[in-house]
Amino acid sequence: MDGNRRFANKCGVKKIEGHSKGFDKLTEVLQWCLSLGIKEVTVYAFSIENFRRSQEEVEQLMSLAREKFKRLLEEKDKLNEHGIGIRVIGNIALLPTDLQRLVVESMESTKSNTKAVLNIAFSYTSREEMTHAISEVAWGVQEDLLEIEDIDEELIQKCLYTRHSLKPDLLIRTSGEVRLSDFLLWQTTCCTLYFTHVLWPEFAIWDLCKAILHYQKNLPILMEAQRNSCITRPLPYTKNSERIEHFLTEMEVKESQFRNHISTQAT
Amino acid sequence: MGVLNLLYVFLHFIITYIHNIHVAFSELIDRIKPVVKDRTYLWPADCHVLLSATTVKLGANVKDERLLLQTVGSDLKLLQKLPIHIACLFTEKDVNIDRIVTIVEWFVSMGVYCISLYDHKGCMVSYHDEIKIKLKGVAANFPNGLKSKSVSVHKGFTTKEFFNLDSINVFIMNQHDGKPMFAQVARQIVGELNYCQIDQGVVEHTMNQFYPKDPELMLQFGSFLSNTTLGYSPWHLRLTQMMRVPNHMRIRVDHLVSTMLEYGSCQQRYGK
Numbered sequence: 001m002d003g004n005r006r007f008a009n010k011c012g013v014k015k016i017e018g019h020s021k022g023f024d025k026l027t028e029v030l031q032w033c034l035s036l037g038i039k040e041v042t043v044y045a046f047s048i049e050n051f052r053r054s055q056e057e058v059e060q061l062m063s064l065a066r067e068k069f070k071r072l073l074e075e076k077d078k079l080n081e082h083g084i085g086i087r088v089i090g091n092i093a094l095l096p097t098d099l100q101r102l103v104v105e106s107m108e109s110t111k112s113n114t115k116a117v118l119n120i121a122f123s124y125t126s127r128e129e130m131t132h133a134i135s136e137v138a139w140g141v142q143e144d145l146l147e148i149e150d151i152d153e154e155l156i157q158k159c160l161y162t163r164h165s166l167k168p169d170l171l172i173r174t175s176g177e178v179r180l181s182d183f184l185l186w187q188t189t190c191c192t193l194y195f196t197h198v199l200w201p202e203f204a205i206w207d208l209c210k211a212i213l214h215y216q217k218n219l220p221i222l223m224e225a226q227r228n229s230c231i232t233r234p235l236p237y238t239k240n241s242e243r244i245e246h247f248l249t250e251m252e253v254k255e256s257q258f259r260n261h262i263s264t265q266a267t
Numbered sequence: 268m269g270v271l272n273l274l275y276v277f278l279h280f281i282i283t284y285i286h287n288i289h290v291a292f293s294e295l296i297d298r299i300k301p302v303v304k305d306r307t308y309l310w311p312a313d314c315h316v317l318l319s320a321t322t323v324k325l326g327a328n329v330k331d332e333r334l335l336l337q338t339v340g341s342d343l344k345l346l347q348k349l350p351i352h353i354a355c356l357f358t359e360k361d362v363n364i365d366r367i368v369t370i371v372e373w374f375v376s377m378g379v380y381c382i383s384l385y386d387h388k389g390c391m392v393s394y395h396d397e398i399k400i401k402l403k404g405v406a407a408n409f410p411n412g413l414k415s416k417s418v419s420v421h422k423g424f425t426t427k428e429f430f431n432l433d434s435i436n437v438f439i440m441n442q443h444d445g446k447p448m449f450a451q452v453a454r455q456i457v458g459e460l461n462y463c464q465i466d467q468g469v470v471e472h473t474m475n476q477f478y479p480k481d482p483e484l485m486l487q488f489g490s491f492l493s494n495t496t497l498g499y500s501p502w503h504l505r506l507t508q509m510m511r512v513p514n515h516m517r518i519r520v521d522h523l524v525s526t527m528l529e530y531g532s533c534q535q536r537y538g539k
Contacts, residue, residue, distance in 0.1 A: 127505060131467045134453045138462035151454045153446035178494070178509050185501040189445065193494040193509065217286065218493045225358065225497060228388050 083115025
């Protein structure tokens with residue numbers, strides 16, 4: 001969702017106005033995705049690197065986030081009716097405490113919805129996510145839930161913030177930049193990347209259709225490439241699988257304790 | 268309902284047909300005229316001059332290309348930023364080693380001394396010795412400035428002992444250098460440290476023991492319609508610009524120069 005500030009410059013309005021238009025565009029795009037039957041959408045809302053922006057802009061973005069999450073909580077009945085689940089991925093411990101509480105509440109209130117999922121990457125960078133996965137695994141080894149030889153790429157994948165999500169099929173980056181900027185680096189290794197020059201607040205349904213067309217044309221070649229890849233899957237050992245399953249369950253317990261702690265903190 | 272179905276099939280056919288024609292037409296255009304990306308309005312004036320100077324006439328022989336690149340190379344160094352490390356992603360079914368060695372030669376003439384050659388099938392690794400021999404053969408013909416640099420060809424990531432900053436380094440990578448290598452680094456970190464001590468700095472420090480570092484530019488060769496990373500080490504692709512270039516058999520010097528100029532005009536804000 002790149003290009004809000006450039007859009008604001010183009011229209012001669014304040015940057016926060018650009019971000020607000022960006023949010024309106026997001027709700028519109030999500031409607032289109034829902035109509036098209038797309039089951040899961042992940043959006044990059046705020047990067048840990050964005051904390052380096054001016055204090056004023058960060059404050060404004062946090063206020064915007066508070067306002068939108070509050071609105072989301074007000075609409076939770078509608079979300080539950082449509083079966084839409086909200087997940088926030090990222091290091092939420094870096095956010096202000098009241099925002100943390102709002103985030104956790106939104107996730108908990110839509111937890112059981114699986115018809116369509118929206119992942120909001122807030123206070124997220126892919127490298128931080130991969131580091132977090134390593135520290136989770138290290139915790140597992142320390143608590144004697146895992147052995148070091150259990151650590152492989154599949155286990156790391158199961159410790160990422162996006163472990164409950166499907167693999168992304170298409171990544172769209174707007175505003176003409178042709179890099180990933182620390183977004184879903186691990187998850188997009190065999191995904192179609194579509195870069196477009198359109199600024200995010202100006203993203204139209206035709207741009208979405210073009211992206212999907214690119215994805216459809218790319219898919220057969222991509223599938224063939226995956227079939228020809230040189231990595232062979234190792235055979236699963238039952239003994240390890242049990243241990244790993246137990247570790248993953250304990251990790252989920254730790255996560256829900258952390259969330260409970262956030263939501264029960266005094267104001 | 269039958270009529271609607273028929274209409275849908277018909278429309279789908281027409282759209283796919285038009286799209287196929289469009290793709291074939293763009294490939295044809297690529298062959299006939301130099302590839303000028305549509306962000307040229309951002310380039311400074313001297314870049315346009317440089318691009319016209321490098322438009323190679325069809326049928327130019329190899330010697331001309333090399334001479335051209337040597338003159339262009341020094342100009343490119345003055346103009347815009349050049350990537351330190353370029354990752355080449357080959358998506359074609361068959362790779363021609365002579366052609367790849369030529370492309371590496373072009374990069375070296377332009378001033379890029381660290382190049383990774385990656386393909387997801389792992390064929391490149393089997394050609395490691397052949398590439399080494401051919402590259403050393405080609406290096407004998409380098410001009411005086413470059414002749415003093417030694418050429419090393421490495422398999423996968425290497426540590427400092429085997430890496431020389433002053434030489435020309437070519438890395439041959441496959442999927443085992445991607446996620447499996449990260450898992451290996453994870454095992455090393457977990458074995459050494461307490462989980463409270465693990466933060467991004469520690470992981471970065473450990474990853475930085477290995478060369479090559481993050482590529483600034485990734486060039487995807489071949490006719491995939493969209494960019495894909497196909498399993499290249501995810502940790503290193505954080506800020507990598509990803510650009511597509513034609514098939515490695517058809518790519519010309521001016522394609523490469525315009526891609527480098529395009530790279531030079533990209534603005535990195537690093538989150539700010």
